[in-house]
Amino acid sequence: MKCTDPECLCHQEPEQVCPGAGRKDTANQNSAVIQFGPFVLDQAGRILEREGSAVRLAGRAMDLLIALVESAGSVVGKRELIARVWPDTIVEEGSLRFHILAVRKALSDGENGTRFVVNVPGRGYTFVAPVSHAPVTTARPESAPATRVALQQRQSLSAYGPVTIIGRDRELASLADRVFATRFVSVIGPGGMGKTSVVAEVARRLSVSFSDKVTFIDFSVLTDPSMVAPTVAAMLGVSSLADGVQLLLDKEPFLLVLDCCEHLVEAVALVAEQLVAQMSCAHLLVTSREALRARGEFVYRLSPLATPPADANLGLEEALQWPAIRLFVERAEASGAPVAISDEDLPEVARLCRELGGNALAIELVAGQIETFGLTGLVEQLDQHSRLLWEGRRTAVIRHQTLNATLSWSYDLLGEVEQAVLNRLAVFTGVFTLEAACAVAAGEAIAVDAVILALRKLVSKSLVNIDAGGEVPYYSLLDTTRLYASQKLRAAEEFAAISKRHARWVIGALADGRPGGSASTVELGNARAALRWALMEGNDTDAGCALAARIAPYFLAGSLIGECRKWAELALTHLPERLVGSAEECDLHAALGQSKMFVEGNSPEVGQSFARAATIAAKLDDRRRQFQLVSVQTLLLQRTGACREAYECAAGAHRFLSADDPQDVVNAASIMGPALHMVGRLSDAKRCWTTVLAKGTGMANALGATDQGYDPVLKARCGQVASLWLDGHEDLAAEVADELMAQARALNHHPTFCIVAIWTGLVFAWRGEWKAVKRNAAEILIRARACNMTPYVQVARMLEGLALGNDGDVDAGIALLKETLRGLRSCHYEMLVGTCEIGLANAFIAKGQFEAALTIADDALEGIDRRGDEIHRVDALTAKANALMGCSVLNVNAASSLLSKAREVALAQGAPAWLLRTDRLLERLLKLRRESDRPIRRVTAIDAATASGSAPGPHEAMLQNEAWQRWQSSGAFSSARKDA
Secondary structure (H helix, E strand, O other): OOOOOOOOOOOOOOOOOOOOOOHHHHHHOOOOEEEEOOEEEEOOOOEEEEOOEEOOOOHHHHHHHHHHHHOOOOOEEHHHHHHHHOOOOOOOHHHHHHHHHHHHHHOOOOHHHOOOEEEEOOOEEEEOOOOEEEOOOOOOOOOOHHHOOOOOOOOOOOOOOOOOOOOOHHHHHHHHHHHHHHOEEEEEOOOOOOHHHHHHHHHHHHOOOOOOOEEEEEHHHOOOHHHHHHHHHHHHOOOOHHHHHHHHOOOOOEEEEEEOOHHHHHHHHHHHHHHHHHOOOEEEEEEEOOOOOOOOOEEEEOOOOOOOOOOOOOOHHHHOOOHHHHHHHHHHHHOOOOOOOOHHHHHHHHHHHHHOOOOHHHHHHHHOOHHHHHHHHHHHOOOOHHHHHOOOOOOOOHHHOOHHHHHHHHHOOOOHHHHHHHHHHOOOOOEEOHHHHHHHHOOOOOOHHHHHHHHHHHHHOOOOEEEOOOOOOEEEOOHHHHHHHHHHHHHOOOHHHHHHHHHHHHHHHHHOOOOOOHHHHOOHHHHHHHHHHHHHOOOOHHHHHHHHHHHHHHHHHOOOHHHHHHHHHHHHHOOOHHHOOOHHHHHHHHHHHHHHHHHOOOOHHHHHHHHHHHHHHHHHOOHHHHHHHHHHHHHHHHHOOOHHHHHHHHHHHHHHOOOOOHHHHHHHHHHHHHHHHHOOOHHHHHHHHHHHHHHHOOOOOOOOHHHHOOOHHHHHHHHHHHHHHHOOOHHHHHHHHHHHHHHHHHHOOHHHHHHHHHHHHHHHHHHOOHHHHHHHHHHHHHHHHHOOOHHHHHHHHHHHHHHHHHHOOHHHHHHHHHHHHHHHHHOOOHHHHHHHHHHHHHHHHHHOOHHHHHHHHHHHHHHHHHHOOHHHHHHHHHHHHHHHHHOOOEEHHHHHHHHHHHHHHHHHHOOHHHHHHHHHHHHHHHHHHHHOOOOEEOOOOHHHHHHOOOOOOOOHHHOOOHHHHHHHHOOHHHHHHHHO
16 A cells, blocks of 8 residues: 655555555564665675675664664654764764765665665655565575685685775776786786785676686795796696696686785796696786786786875865775774764865875775874874884785785895885985986995886886876885885984985985976975975084075975975074075075065065075175065065155166066066056056066066066066056956966966956956956965965955945945955055055945045045055045045035046056046036035136146047047037036
């Protein structure tokens, strides 16, 4: 009969079995085995099978499935599920969602339209598939042939890994195809990568195709190479391989799995060649840490489990698509630890998996320690040698019970020179080249040729990784291998000498180029490792200070501003006497000033750092460094609001440059453009932008993000965008601004992006495109917080306040702009105080608070007088005029005087857009004078202004301005002149 339970959601037809029917009697059925779809669930044994094959389901996910199946057809509330599955632990709903997702994945929920677990919004979850109960005594279906591979006198596959292998679907399918296509496949890779588990699963899947004729031989227990052939013969059921060739020659195909062959490669290679060449029915699947290099062998290198990139922002479901994260989470859950992985934990989990190199065994062993250390503790333990001794499954083969055992197995197979070279390579963090390996590892009775040969062997034995995809091959060690080898290096009492050699090599490599050039290929991890050894541990302060000075531009180019500051400060603290007054000290002070300016703000300490660096550069008569310091000092003066002084500083840069050098010309124009723009010399600034764009765009690293802390070509394009708008080309300015934002995103240099987003944000604000302003503010905020750049956080809030004040919640905009004013001043970012004050005045006008607007506009004008940022004067004058037009007494004289002054400034600066805005306000003022019923202070100045040449009228630069021509032809302009 059809279910009538009001809580049941199955909606089954009468002839179907309702999952909710009889729900209340299930407890009395003495039933522990439940069937649904292709699945059989043994509640007592906590076993889930699909058509006879085991389906792996972690502990709490199994608890959830049992709870849902027991109440099939009913809605089970989230709190009830949490209370049942985590009775002694406080967890969030995110943990419940994660395990529900695991259940759905195990059941293939949603495939081909089949549903098992359904979310009922606001209530909980329900199991909707029809279920049937079998008595406890009912035998489960016989296992399929794929799980009965163990044959007489042959080893069982059951000890080698789970049936469900995470993240290896592509490899499993590819290997199965390769076995038939080539008959001889060797799966190679570092220890712990999962070779045995993958190969065992491939054998399981192929067992039906081979009619269960699958033989698995674990060679890890065999040490005598002479016993390889007899062992293979015995496992094949013949007295010798020679006899086997005759006996099995015409038999059905069979699969022979040879596991863990790296210590017996020569003997296994001979046997494999003989079998494949003489027995067409033989198919071989081999695992080894190096290739056999046998005839007919197809080598398949097993890659690490995929991990998300460091900048990925993942939710739970997205994160679980990455095999390394899924394995970690499942193993952490299976450990029984009362720890629930939440969305907030995912970045740390991803970092762990990356640090472990996607190595399956390493991930399993580390995840198993989460109960002891917690997630944060695991991250802190990453560089501790003790983690090599963490234990895994008791039933695992000995070489897989700890990472130390796994690595010792490979290490003990190396020769003395190979061991020594591997130990020395452990000082590298990240990638290194062949040249670097030779520079660091050669010496003390090991010649360069010996290092090259040893490196080749280490690659073949999967102890060193190689990336040969580019022009130059790069090598690296897995983190666990590096940790193990560094222990051996210390034990050999070579750590100090090799670390010093490594630090000197990094310094030399950095001296070969600048960021963006050939030396940018140096992995920053190597520099960090050398800095820690030299400076933090105090082993070689001379080398450490030199390295900190050399690496600073690379940190700045990589937006690693906080790290630049950290090492520059530490180096200056430990600066040896011989480096006082040196180029290294000069560079360290310059780097410290730049990093502090972007992170803290424009404090007096920043100026002191630049001043000390400039003094040293002058004594050294180093023109390149002197120009660099003029650049950053100009920027500092602009940011602190000393715009006139910034212009004078930039104008003095020519002393260190040559007018005949195209790059010097670009350098000079790159710092003069912003300085001229800020003091209102727009035409001159425009010529500078044009010079930089014409000559600098194709010039490789004309100035570089490291000299001023940003990309000068992109900043010149910012000036170009502003010029386009000020010239009246509004649509073109917006189009170029969008292109510029895309370029800045692609560059991915955070300070440069913030500068671009500020300039384009102000252009969008001039156009009234408030959604674009909000977008820029949000993107600045993300990058500013990523680098802890406090000044840019304040600028982002200012842009958001401008948008709110003009196109949103005016009260919120006013509050935010007031707060931002305090923030800008606290970090000495006076450059944009005028913009913020003008925006606040306009917000007060929008709110109808005209007296407050007048006060703020007066503050803005006083600030412009003090700072010299004439670029803001027209905006400030028109804001004050606007406020006057809204006052209870319409002061026509004062308002018209302000607008006349604004026109004069716009004409002098050559800004048609502002001239047009000013004339429109004059037209509005005249209209108010005619129509307003407010008391009017009489006009006496407009006609006089007209006579003096400042009355509304076409400007020569505006003749090409489409917006101006449209307004002029509309008749409004002539009407305004007539009324005046």
